[in-house]
Amino acid sequence: MYPELVQNDNFCYTGDTTSALLDEENTQLLKSYLAQWASSCNVPQATTDYLLNILRKFGHDLLKTARSLQQTRRHVDLKHISSMGYHYLGIAAELKNALRCYSEEILQTTNELHLSLNIDGLPLFKSSRVTLWPVLGSIINLEPEIVFPIALTCGSSKPQDLKFLEETVGELKILMQNGLLIGEKPYSIILSCIVCDAPAKSMAKAIKNHTGYSSCDRCVIRSKSLHRRMTFADSTALPLRTDSSFREQTDPDHHRGYSPFCELRADMVNLFMVDYMHCVCLGVMKRLLLRWIRGEKTTTKHVPFKRPSLSAHQVQIISERLLALKTHLPKIFARKPRSLVEVDRWKATELRQFLLYTGKIVLSGILREDLYEHFLTLNVAICILVSKHETEQLAEFAHKLLTSFVKKCSELDGEMFPVYNVHMLMHLSKDAIVFGGLDKCFAFRFENYMQHILKHVRSGKNPLSQNVKRHKESVTIPFVNDKQSLKNLTSERPNNAYVLENGDLCEILEIPVDSVAPELKCRVFTSKFPLFQSPCTSNLIGAYTTSFHVATIKRIPSSLLASRAILLELGNSKIVFLSIAHEFFY
Ligand SMILES: [Zn+2]
Known part of the structure; x- marks a missing residue:
């Protein structure tokens, strides 16, 4: 409960100068900002009501309630499909809304909209089986990247059939044939890919599960x-x-039925991509960690099939190293490293951080040499494939590394591992x-939106209706995912390490204040050495060692900064530099 406002004559609106300043246009703008604030910050309606009450007392001509301000719907039409509650928002309607946040210049030069779709289940409460099954969309050929819902399905089990996808497929079919007209401008609609985890993919394709x-x-x-x-x-x-x-259906063992997506003119095999968030981060990387820490157990006997590769003491040292890295990772990493004791609760982004960056540092000298090189094989391959530029140059080499990694799995980790x-x-x-790199098309973008959806559910009463209402309130502000940016330069560690366009490594020491395109005072490391040499030189993925002894102070134009990096001091003036390969930070 919020306290009732107390009338204070000293601060009460008196009806003179303030009203002159607040013309109709400004009032509308204020209403819009307030509606956006309430929606994007997920502000409870009682809080918004309270603020509106204060503003009205100071003379602002505003609506009385959050419900009126945000134009909250009193009633939402829900259907019962696939044994679940269902609401269809529509692709064309959501695309029109999403396109409003791009500049006129981008829209004029864009003729095609490349869509990525996601189907996944989202448990809403820890104490019940109520799960939301949203069909989400994203435009992958425009920046910034916007994610929007197309259909929302909710129930206490998974969908009993594929009818909840029919409306989406039906509209997609029409849009792919006829395009989409927004104002006077026609857009071709191309379905580029569908991203799902393995169970959702087997459901959407009506094939055998994993x-x-x-x-x-x-x-x-x-x-x-x-x-x-x-x-x-x-x-x-x-x-x-x-x-x-x-x-x-030439392989009857592969199919379980008919997929509604067969109605579309699309390659039914390659349309459903291999998602590296589920497959590599939550899949292979987590499995490797658990295999090293706990060994491999058979399901028939409670004895290890393969013994753990790390002793309890080694696990403790690795955990301590991980925790020591906390203060060395730039703030663009939303999650900082956690101890291996908590590995069961590690999120996909933490597993990605371990796979791409921290793993090769904390495992060095502790994990058995052949296992460490096996891990590096996966590390190098994925570092190459997440980067658009490296994929163009080295995708074939990355494939060879992955082939080698898979072949050695049985030998090193046991025949139950692959x-x-x-x-x-x-x-x-x-x-x-x-797709020009794994970062272009993956489930991380949708996972981030799923967490956004989760915040929409304020109580256990009709969560589907709550989600639809919150989404309708927020249509003025499409959901935008953050991308790595070179803006907001700083001279403070750990956010000041960069790789320059010529490949040199540097850290910013000073940024001139009064300059639009400043020459930065930098410590530049011109001599550098590979962090490792096998399975290939680590130069390929921008992992180096260097030293303060070879550093020189230079003035560098900010335009020469190519990508962010992680700088780790190892003592005795030795430094490890890791280029940050991926673009999206969630
Ligand atoms: Zn295969």
């Missing part, structure tokens, strides 16, 4: 059951599935080439 024998949706490999786990031993040079073989996610690494580089 525990089936013919579950790979890219090739015809047959897995085998080992201690009740499906493993993929033979992973190389297998015939690939094609769009026609999928539509004709499960579905490990096998899918064989198909990862192809998607990176098609």
